[in-house]
Amino acid sequence: MKSLAGKVAIVTGGGSGIGAAAARALAADGAKVIVAGRRTAQLKSVAATAPGAIRSFQCDVSDFTQVSDLFTSVFANEGQVDLLLNAAGIYWQNSLAEFDMADWRRIIDVNLTGAAHAIHCALPGMLAQDFGRIITLGSRSAHTPGAVTSAYSASKAGVEGLTRSVAHEILWQRRYRPNVHINVLYPGRTVTDLLEGSTDQPEKYQSPEDVYPFIKALFLRPRRSGMGQIIYRRKIVSRGDVKLRAKQIRANLWGAKK
Numbered sequence: 001m002k003s004l005a006g007k008v009a010i011v012t013g014g015g016s017g018i019g020a021a022a023a024r025a026l027a028a029d030g031a032k033v034i035v036a037g038r039r040t041a042q043l044k045s046v047a048a049t050a051p052g053a054i055r056s057f058q059c060d061v062s063d064f065t066q067v068s069d070l071f072t073s074v075f076a077n078e079g080q081v082d083l084l085l086n087a088a089g090i091y092w093q094n095s096l097a098e099f100d101m102a103d104w105r106r107i108i109d110v111n112l113t114g115a116a117h118a119i120h121c122a123l124p125g126m127l128a129q130d131f132g133r134i135i136t137l138g139s140r141s142a143h144t145p146g147a148v149t150s151a152y153s154a155s156k157a158g159v160e161g162l163t164r165s166v167a168h169e170i171l172w173q174r175r176y177r178p179n180v181h182i183n184v185l186y187p188g189r190t191v192t193d194l195l196e197g198s199t200d201q202p203e204k205y206q207s208p209e210d211v212y213p214f215i216k217a218l219f220l221r222p223r224r225s226g227m228g229q230i231i232y233r234r235k236i237v238s239r240g241d242v243k244l245r246a247k248q249i250r251a252n253l254w255g256a257k258k
């Protein structure tokens with residue numbers, strides 16, 4: 001695939017930061033984009049930058065019914081979903097001892113379960129059309145200990161496990177080399193609302209627009225590319241073992257069906 005023109009993309013967390021910058025750039029590259037998030041004003045202002053190319057849809061990704069409604073609306077209006085960028089995320093710091101456990105759970109609900117909701121809704125259509133690219137924004141925090149990041153780190157580690165497992169699941173479903181890819185991208189430190197108050201050196205951070213080339217490169221990857229990978233910029237941080245374990249996956253499937 002050489003171009004994103006005509007592709008239909010859903011960007012969760014598309015009202016601000018990396019998601020908004022990606023939505024605008026995707027539209028400039030000819031894709032039809034649906035930005036999803038909770039705050040309608042933000043979503044509408046992103047949509048207004050490319051009228052006709054970007055549409056907004058209010059959706060809390062932690063609520064499965066709302067995510068399901070989002071995909072139903074996109075399938076009804078556009079007929080397909082080709083690209084999914086899971087950029088919705090929250091980052092609240094606290095020690096585990098002092099965390100309000102409802103807040104702790106909320107981080108998991110948005111960052112991890114929210115991504116799972118969207119992937120669950122996107123995957124059947126992508127497999128049926130034998131084309132799809134799913135990227136979830138991860139973080140080095142998944143592997144880097146932080147005294148006040150237990151919830152965020154756990155959510156991002158979960159995103160990696162989710163992605164690897166779904167990559168295996170795609171092979172389960174399609175024994176030939178599928179043209180449906182799922183990967184995690186670490187955006188790198190980026191100046192957005194997410195990190196407000198948690199960094200004192202914003203000048204050292206990149207802008208949200210700097211992340212798009214790496215998102216685009218993953219969306220444009222050819223059929224025979226790896227998946228279940230963890231990627232930082234163009235570097236594969238962790239390859240996953242999806243291809244190597246294909247035989248084993250089939251054996252697992254056989255076991256699961258019994």
Ligand SMILES: NC(=O)c1ccc[n+]([C@@H]2O[C@H](COP(=O)([O-])OP(=O)(O)OC[C@H]3O[C@@H](n4cnc5c(N)ncnc54)[C@H](OP(=O)(O)O)[C@@H]3O)[C@@H](O)[C@H]2O)c1
Pocket residue numbers: 012013014015016017018019036037038039040042059060061062086087088089090091110114137138139140186187188189190191192193194195208
């Ligand atoms: N900035 C960085 O340095 C950095 C580094 C590593 C990873 N990341 C990851 O990159 C992703 C994008 O973050 P960002 O830096 O661009 O921050 P951001 O500007 O705060 O974007 C996060 C977006 O997620 C949306 N969101 C939050 N809760 C939601 C929910 N329940 N349902 C739907 N949307 C929700 C927010 O919109 P609403 O509030 O309107 O819903 C917001 O537009 C996040 O997953 C983050 O963990 C960022």
